[in-house]
Amino acid sequence: MTSFLARRLLQSAFVLFAMSVLVFVGIFAIGNPVDVLISPEATQADRQRIVESLGLDRSLIEQYVSFVRGVFDGDFGKSFVFKISAIGLILDRMPATLELAVSAMVLSILIGLPLGMLAGMHPDSFLGRSIMAGSIVGFSMPTFWVGLILILVFAVYLGWLPSTGRGETVTVLGIRWSFLTLDGLAHLILPAFNLALFKISLVIRLTRAGMRDALASDYVRYAIAKGLYPRRVVMVHALKNILIPLVTVLGLEFGSVIAFAIVTETIFAWPGTGKLIIESISVLDRPVIVAYLMVIVLMFVTINLIVDITYSILDPRIRIGGATS
Amino acid sequence: MDPILSVRDLRTEFATGAGVARAVNGVSFDVMPGHVLGLVGESGSGKSVTGFSLIGLVDAPGRIVGGSVRHRGRELVGLPQSELRALRGKEIAMIFQDPMMTLNPVLKIGTQMIETVLAHDPVSRQEARERARAALGKVGIASPDERLDAYPHQFSGGMRQRVAIAIAFLHRPSLIIADEPTTALDVTIQSQILSEMQTLARQEQTAVIWISHDLSIVSGLADNVAVMYAGRIVEHGPVADVLTRPLHPYAQGLIASVPGAQMRGRRLAQIDGMAPSLLALPAGCAFRPRCVMAQAICEAEPPVQAPATGRMVRCVLPVRDEVAA
Numbered sequence: 001m002t003s004f005l006a007r008r009l010l011q012s013a014f015v016l017f018a019m020s021v022l023v024f025v026g027i028f029a030i031g032n033p034v035d036v037l038i039s040p041e042a043t044q045a046d047r048q049r050i051v052e053s054l055g056l057d058r059s060l061i062e063q064y065v066s067f068v069r070g071v072f073d074g075d076f077g078k079s080f081v082f083k084i085s086a087i088g089l090i091l092d093r094m095p096a097t098l099e100l101a102v103s104a105m106v107l108s109i110l111i112g113l114p115l116g117m118l119a120g121m122h123p124d125s126f127l128g129r130s131i132m133a134g135s136i137v138g139f140s141m142p143t144f145w146v147g148l149i150l151i152l153v154f155a156v157y158l159g160w161l162p163s164t165g166r167g168e169t170v171t172v173l174g175i176r177w178s179f180l181t182l183d184g185l186a187h188l189i190l191p192a193f194n195l196a197l198f199k200i201s202l203v204i205r206l207t208r209a210g211m212r213d214a215l216a217s218d219y220v221r222y223a224i225a226k227g228l229y230p231r232r233v234v235m236v237h238a239l240k241n242i243l244i245p246l247v248t249v250l251g252l253e254f255g256s257v258i259a260f261a262i263v264t265e266t267i268f269a270w271p272g273t274g275k276l277i278i279e280s281i282s283v284l285d286r287p288v289i290v291a292y293l294m295v296i297v298l299m300f301v302t303i304n305l306i307v308d309i310t311y312s313i314l315d316p317r318i319r320i321g322g323a324t325s
Numbered sequence: 326m327d328p329i330l331s332v333r334d335l336r337t338e339f340a341t342g343a344g345v346a347r348a349v350n351g352v353s354f355d356v357m358p359g360h361v362l363g364l365v366g367e368s369g370s371g372k373s374v375t376g377f378s379l380i381g382l383v384d385a386p387g388r389i390v391g392g393s394v395r396h397r398g399r400e401l402v403g404l405p406q407s408e409l410r411a412l413r414g415k416e417i418a419m420i421f422q423d424p425m426m427t428l429n430p431v432l433k434i435g436t437q438m439i440e441t442v443l444a445h446d447p448v449s450r451q452e453a454r455e456r457a458r459a460a461l462g463k464v465g466i467a468s469p470d471e472r473l474d475a476y477p478h479q480f481s482g483g484m485r486q487r488v489a490i491a492i493a494f495l496h497r498p499s500l501i502i503a504d505e506p507t508t509a510l511d512v513t514i515q516s517q518i519l520s521e522m523q524t525l526a527r528q529e530q531t532a533v534i535w536i537s538h539d540l541s542i543v544s545g546l547a548d549n550v551a552v553m554y555a556g557r558i559v560e561h562g563p564v565a566d567v568l569t570r571p572l573h574p575y576a577q578g579l580i581a582s583v584p585g586a587q588m589r590g591r592r593l594a595q596i597d598g599m600a601p602s603l604l605a606l607p608a609g610c611a612f613r614p615r616c617v618m619a620q621a622i623c624e625a626e627p628p629v630q631a632p633a634t635g636r637m638v639r640c641v642l643p644v645r646d647e648v649a650a
Contacts, residue, residue, distance in 0.1 A: 216384070222427035225382055226441045226492065227414030230406075236440075240431045315431060316476040 008308075012301040019297045020071075023290050024064050032056075033284035037080055054080060067290070076294070077287030081280070086287035090273055090295055095175045096166060097265065097272030101257045103179065103192035104199060105250065111196070112203025113246075119204060120211025121234065131204060138201030143260060147194040147267035154190060162187050164269035191268040195261060199253060206249060210242035217241075244315050251307030255300045327398070328355035329499050329532045330379070330417075335392035335402075337371075337378045339603075346603040348374040348387065350556035356500065359530040361523075363543030363564065365579070366553035369600050372536045375553070376502045379534075380417050381409045397499070415445040418493035422505040424485035428477040434461075434488055435473030441495050460491040464521055483514035487521065494525055500532045507542065519546060540583050544568050549635070552576045555601055555611035562636035572630075572638040575612045610640070618642060 038050055051057050055066070070077060076087040119131040155163035167187030169176040178184030214220055215238060223237045224230075262274035269275070273292060280288040337349035348371045356362050366372045377383050379394050381401065394401040396416065401409070413419075421427040429437060438457035439450065446453075454473065461469035464487040477485060486506060493501050503522070507515040523546060526533050537543050543550055544564060551561040552575065560573040571577045578596040598615035607613055609624040616623065620641070627639050 218421060218423070218426035219429040221382065221384075222419070222421055223429065224410075225380065225413055225419040225421075226444065227410050227412070228440060228444045229410065232440065232444070237429050237432070241429070244431070316433075317430060317478050 008305055012305070015301055016294070016297060020068070020290075020294060021064070023293045024067065025060070027286050027289055028060055031284055033080055033286055036284050071294075076291035079280075079288045080285045081283055081288075086285075086291040087295075089276065089288060090291050093271060093273045093276050094295070095177065096270060097258060097261050097274060099178060100188070100191055100195060100261055100264070100270060100272060101254065103188055104195035104257055104261075105254060107192055107196035108199035108203050109250070112200040113207055115200075116204040116207025117211055117234070117239070120208040120215065123208070123212060128208075132208070135201040135204040138197050138204075141197070143194060143198065143263050144267055146197055147191075147264060150190050150194055151267070161190050163190060166271060191264050191270050194268070195257060195264045198260070199250075199257065202249070202253065203246065206246055207242060210245060211238060214238035214241050240314070244311065247310050247314060248307055251303055251310065254303050255296070258296065258299065326357060329358045329397060330356040330534075331393075331395040331398075332379070333393045333395075335375065335378060335394060336390045337374055337383055337387055338390050339387040341386065341604070344604045347556050347606065348603055349378055350606075351392070352553075352556070352558055353392075354551055354558065354561060356532045356534060357548075358499065358532055359526070360549065361526065361533045361535055361547045363547030363550040364534055364536045364553060365538060365540055365543055365550060367538055367579075367600055369603065370553040371556040371603075372538075372553045373504050376419070376504050376534060376536050379502060380413050380419070381406070382413075382419075411445070414441055414498075415496045416498050417500045417502065418496070418498040420486075420489050420493050420501060420503040420506045423509045424489045425477070425482065425509070428485060428488065430477055432476075433473065434475055434477065434480070438473070438488075438492055438495065441492055445496055456495065457491075460495050461488070463494070463525070464488075464491045466491070482510055483518060486510060486514075486518050490518070490522060490525065494529060494531070497529050498531060500534065501526070502534045502536070504536045505538070508537070508539070515542075522546075540568070540580060552579065555606060556603060557611065557639065558637070559612065559639045560637065562633075566633070566636060572632065572636075572642075573612075573640050574616045574618050574642070 033054075034047070034051055034056060037054075038047055042050075055063060058066075067077065074087070075085065078084060079086045079089055082089060115131050115135075119128040122128040151163040154161045162183075165187060166176075166178045166184060168181040168183035169178050170180040170184070171177075172180065178188050219241075220233060220237055223233045228237075258274075261270075261272060262278060264270065265272045265274035266278055273295075277289065277292045279285075280292070332355070333353045335349055335352045336347070339346040339348055350371070352371075352375055354362065364372045364375065374383065374387070378389050379401070381389070381404065383389060389402055392402065396412070401412070404412075428434070435454065435457060438460065439453040442448065442453035442456050443450070448456075457473060458469045461472055466472055466484060466487055472480075477488075480488065486509075489506070493503075506522070507518050510518060519542065522533070525531070535543060535546055547564045549562065550564045550567045551558045552567070552571075552573065553559070554575050560567060560571065560576040567576065568580060571580050575596070578594070581594040582596065584593055596615055601607060601611055601614065610616070610619075610627040613619045613623040622641050625641075627641050630638050630640070632638065
């Protein structure tokens with residue numbers, strides 16, 4: 001286990017390094033922030049002064065080296081726009097995005113898993129077919145459109161739920177959370193559901209396929225032959241085997257949920273990193289973009305590690321380190 | 326003495342896209358308490374489906390369309406699932422061919438044994454575990470306490486089959502249906518498992534239906550043998566009689582094709598042709614196209630003859646005198 005972790009951490013460090021180079025070079029290719037940031041009326045002298053103060057007069061390599069130096073001190077540079085630490089800006093917005101993403105994942109499991117199991121157990125019934133038809137709809141509708149419709153129906157026509165912002169928040173451990181207040185929860189429902197819709201469909205399809213496989217398997221037949229109650233056969237024997245692929249896919253999808261949050265956050269004016277990055281890209285606020293991408297990479301690496309560990313807990317055949325008695 | 330299991334004219338069909346496959350086509354036999362019945366036949370003869378049909382374990386699109394299965398006089402065909410469940414594993418246990426596939430890979434051996442105890446007896450977990458431990462000890466598994474916490478993949482093939490046998494005997498059933506339990510094992514382990522099974526069945530006075538394609542195994546184990554061909558029992562009788570003086574041409578061919586010491590250097594006998602498709606059984610005797618003694622009369626339904634007590638053969642051929650005597 002220790003050597004496994006050490007190996008994985010080394011790999012992660014390499015991935016982070018490679019990504020930082022890619023991001024840095026990529027961001028250089030997109031465009032010059034000077035053209036966006038500095039007003040066209042500025043004098044040549046002013047212009048020169050700003051360029052120097054932002055460090056944009058130096059070569060790509062010089063800029064990269066000073067960036068890496070800064071990173072080791074925990075400094076990702078200052079936002080061109082907000083004039084404050086880029087990483088601080090992102091970490092400040094991150095809890096809102098994480099709250100949204102985690103809520104969406106929880107929703108997708110709470111809704112998708114039972115529906116997928118039902119569809120898998122009764123594949124030819126009206127219910128099973130309806131669930132599958134519904135999941136196709138969930139797959140095919142674009143997130144932004146669903147978001148607009150949700151706002152139209154639940155916020156505008158019915159007036160049940162608010163459509164923008166985080167609502168009332170509570171500060172716990174120095175971080176503001178929406179889900180701890182009733183008003184915050186009401187604000188969370190629509191964006192979380194919007195973000196979850198695609199994942200719900202994914203979970204339904206994965207669970208249904210897994211359920212059908214499991215129910216046709218020899219171990220389920222044997223469990224029935226042992227005289228186990230049908231409930232135990234499904235909830236223990238079949239479900240535990242289905243969870244293995246499900247955890248893998250969901251874990252990896254968590255990263256994409258955060259990425260997709262950009263659209264949802266924009267529609268619901270959810271003050272998370274997604275909204276921040278969209279704004280930063282439009283003004284070419286390089287330090288914020290770089291810091292954001294690095295945080296996302298770090299998150300993906302961490303999630304992968306957690307998935308691997310969880311996987312080994314669920315499936316005894318791949319206990320990490322190969323220690324079998 | 327009353328039979329523990331009495332099967333009459335059992336019919337199981339599979340409705341496939343290509344037509345109806347008559348996998349079990351009017352099978353009748355009795356199993357006496359503590360006796361071993363060998364059910365032999367080649368692949369596709371319906372022997373396994375017969376075994377599954379006895380406890381209502383036929384998966385869709387298969388279904389039992391007729392006949393009767395009586396266990397201690399109680400009709401099992403048409404019994405509600407809840408009552409069948411109470412019977413399975415308790416009164417009638419099953420052992421499958423490959424315990425690698427039938428033991429659930431993600432559950433500990435102990436869990437899979439304890440749940441079997443708890444499904445039928447209202448005892449505490451500790452007591453169930455104690456019974457599981459004792460059962461493992463009985464089938465010759467060393468340090469059963471530790472082994473209860475192991476997973477199936479940590480056992481060898483022979484050990485896994487011992488576990489399956491231990492599970493089958495947990496409730497001291499009156500009947501065990503063993504579906505080719507030694508086929509996946511190598512020969513030395515095979516004989517160990519066989520004698521284990523024999524000893525336990527004798528000790529517990531458990532009747533066994535031993536489904537196999539291997540005549541040599543059945544000859545050493547069974548009291549009676551039933552030879553199946555294309556969904557029907559073509560010959561049935563005490564094992565010594567059937568093996569030394571087979572009456573049905575198929576049984577004769579089957580027995581002649583077993584390699585023996587006296588046949589050294591000679592070509593192995595074999596039955597020409599292939600088993601018929603269950604979707605398109607020939608009229609009359611299903612073995613007719615392959616039978617060296619086939620006559621025009623074989624196109625009619627072959628009569629069932631009872632040449633001696635306990636013997637049965639489904640063939641038009643006159644029974645030879647030596648048997649009748």
